[in-house]
Amino acid sequence: MSAELLLVQALNGLQFGVLLFLVAAGLTLVFGVMDFINLAHGVQYMLGAYFGATLAAATGSFWLGLLLALPAALAAGLALELLVFRHLYGRDHLAQVLATFGVILFLNEGVKLAWGAAPLQMPVPPLLEGGVALMPGLQYPVYRLAILAAGLATALLLWVLVDRTRAGMLVRAGATHPDIVAALGVDIRRLFLLVFAFGAMLAGFAGAMAAPVLSVEPGMGDAPLILAFVVIVIGGIGSIRGAFVASLLVGLMDTLGRAALPDLLRLFLAPSPARQAGAAIASMLVYILMAAVLAVRPAGLFPARAG
Amino acid sequence: MRERAVPLLLFAALAAAPFLGFGEGYALTLLARAMILGMAAVGLALLVGGAGLVSLGHAATLGVGAYAVVALDANGIVEGALVLPVAIGAAALFALATGAVSLRTSGVHFIMITLAFGQMAFFTASSLAAYGGDDGYTLYARTELGGTRLLEDRLVFHYACLGLLALVFLFCRAALAARFGRVLRAARENPLRVRAVGFDPYPYRLLACVIAGAIGGLSGVLLANATEFVAPSYLSWQRSGELLFMVILGGLGSLHGAILGALAYVLLEEWLSHLTEHWRMVFGPLLVLSVLFFRGGLAGLLAPRRR
Numbered sequence: 001m002s003a004e005l006l007l008v009q010a011l012n013g014l015q016f017g018v019l020l021f022l023v024a025a026g027l028t029l030v031f032g033v034m035d036f037i038n039l040a041h042g043v044q045y046m047l048g049a050y051f052g053a054t055l056a057a058a059t060g061s062f063w064l065g066l067l068l069a070l071p072a073a074l075a076a077g078l079a080l081e082l083l084v085f086r087h088l089y090g091r092d093h094l095a096q097v098l099a100t101f102g103v104i105l106f107l108n109e110g111v112k113l114a115w116g117a118a119p120l121q122m123p124v125p126p127l128l129e130g131g132v133a134l135m136p137g138l139q140y141p142v143y144r145l146a147i148l149a150a151g152l153a154t155a156l157l158l159w160v161l162v163d164r165t166r167a168g169m170l171v172r173a174g175a176t177h178p179d180i181v182a183a184l185g186v187d188i189r190r191l192f193l194l195v196f197a198f199g200a201m202l203a204g205f206a207g208a209m210a211a212p213v214l215s216v217e218p219g220m221g222d223a224p225l226i227l228a229f230v231v232i233v234i235g236g237i238g239s240i241r242g243a244f245v246a247s248l249l250v251g252l253m254d255t256l257g258r259a260a261l262p263d264l265l266r267l268f269l270a271p272s273p274a275r276q277a278g279a280a281i282a283s284m285l286v287y288i289l290m291a292a293v294l295a296v297r298p299a300g301l302f303p304a305r306a307g
Numbered sequence: 308m309r310e311r312a313v314p315l316l317l318f319a320a321l322a323a324a325p326f327l328g329f330g331e332g333y334a335l336t337l338l339a340r341a342m343i344l345g346m347a348a349v350g351l352a353l354l355v356g357g358a359g360l361v362s363l364g365h366a367a368t369l370g371v372g373a374y375a376v377v378a379l380d381a382n383g384i385v386e387g388a389l390v391l392p393v394a395i396g397a398a399a400l401f402a403l404a405t406g407a408v409s410l411r412t413s414g415v416h417f418i419m420i421t422l423a424f425g426q427m428a429f430f431t432a433s434s435l436a437a438y439g440g441d442d443g444y445t446l447y448a449r450t451e452l453g454g455t456r457l458l459e460d461r462l463v464f465h466y467a468c469l470g471l472l473a474l475v476f477l478f479c480r481a482a483l484a485a486r487f488g489r490v491l492r493a494a495r496e497n498p499l500r501v502r503a504v505g506f507d508p509y510p511y512r513l514l515a516c517v518i519a520g521a522i523g524g525l526s527g528v529l530l531a532n533a534t535e536f537v538a539p540s541y542l543s544w545q546r547s548g549e550l551l552f553m554v555i556l557g558g559l560g561s562l563h564g565a566i567l568g569a570l571a572y573v574l575l576e577e578w579l580s581h582l583t584e585h586w587r588m589v590f591g592p593l594l595v596l597s598v599l600f601f602r603g604g605l606a607g608l609l610a611p612r613r614r
Binding site: 037290 | 412418427430552585588593598
């Protein structure tokens, strides 16, 4: 594999990583603060993509669509919290897994009913069309660079919010010592509603931004959801920093693995089995990483809750 | 009395079903499916209800069993005396290897790492190009018993499933009642005290994983035989979620609950999918509601009220 291809794949991997981070950030906070497993977080990503695509088509503007998708995703998150998730906080993880699994079934099918099973397209905005020359003779789509930049900017904003504001301080405290925060007079339920809605919006934002490069279809949130879980388990549950590092790691490993492994294996194997084995091992790579991290550091790389 | 009466009644009803209007080919196929999934659910109930280990990757053991049938079929081996031990052994070995790693973690991490192993198995299955890859593999014929095509007969297959289901059920009940089961249940309630009286829960839990895995392998063999077709979707994480739902729907407190749950699940799915193409729209909320309000499960409805 040539250096140019490696560069392109690394950029793709980083871009995938920041999208994963936007999904994982909400998930890890919800998990950390309320000890709540939300399998339905992936459908927030899917809803974001659908809202973005639909609103962009309705308003005729990508930017308006993206802008309006945010409050729509926020509203969807609030509705889910009030209707279902609120009643699951005191329950065991098993109940949470199952109930949120039910929400996935409902929303995946609901999306199919509302928008049809055929994938939607969301056009790339004219401003970000075309490619940019990274090196002589090597074009890279501007839009993908824009996703990367927007993702990094959001991560920075999130860091400022969580690390530098009062609300962020409460969230951090809530992730490590929820009982004490509650005892100090903070309405932890309201705090959680806030975190939850914000997380839903981030996932929706990721979905809407990814919509022009992916096909918007029912069930598109399932794969990012599982990868986001891998990310937060690797990074350490409740840790934003861990989620960021792990997202980029997972994004890079997954993308580079898929691109490079078949070529690497061809050094030892015949082309056809090398391609098959390479593809299989590449799709397993992040799970192997997660199993290895869990086996060595069960609390993840950056555990939020010490001791 | 009722503890025994309900499972007895259940098995009697399943035995009589072919003569009570369920003799039609399609109805029998449906019942066989329910019994096979019920078998896997009983194994999972041993793990979830007995040991308190929530596995979100149990479908992988079914997949290992089913793909063992495929691998042998592709090599021309269809004799049950060979297929069954190989498939069950492979699934048990898979459960042993994954369980040994997974059990180093607990709680949420256990759920996630079993999910990760399940996904690994899923991707392995979809990369098996020799066995159809994503498209699956159609068996030439059902597994033979002593060189005869006995299992091709619907009624024989029905009773074979029923007999094996009864065997699995009795075995798991005996295991839970024995010292092994007492240690498991005690470790679920309070691992610290179990350690204090001198038991290390780890080997007991690992054995529970292996037993559940072996049962999963057996039901995988039967599932492959029931449909005469095996695809990676057998191992999808949604299938693992469905199995968990069967266990919960039936009620965690009892093993026959898992069978009731599987029956209810398969029949409900069938009924709803006849009513509407978008049956998941109804099924999802039903799942959520049953988790929120139906804590004792079906078996809880039939059990005598305590206190």
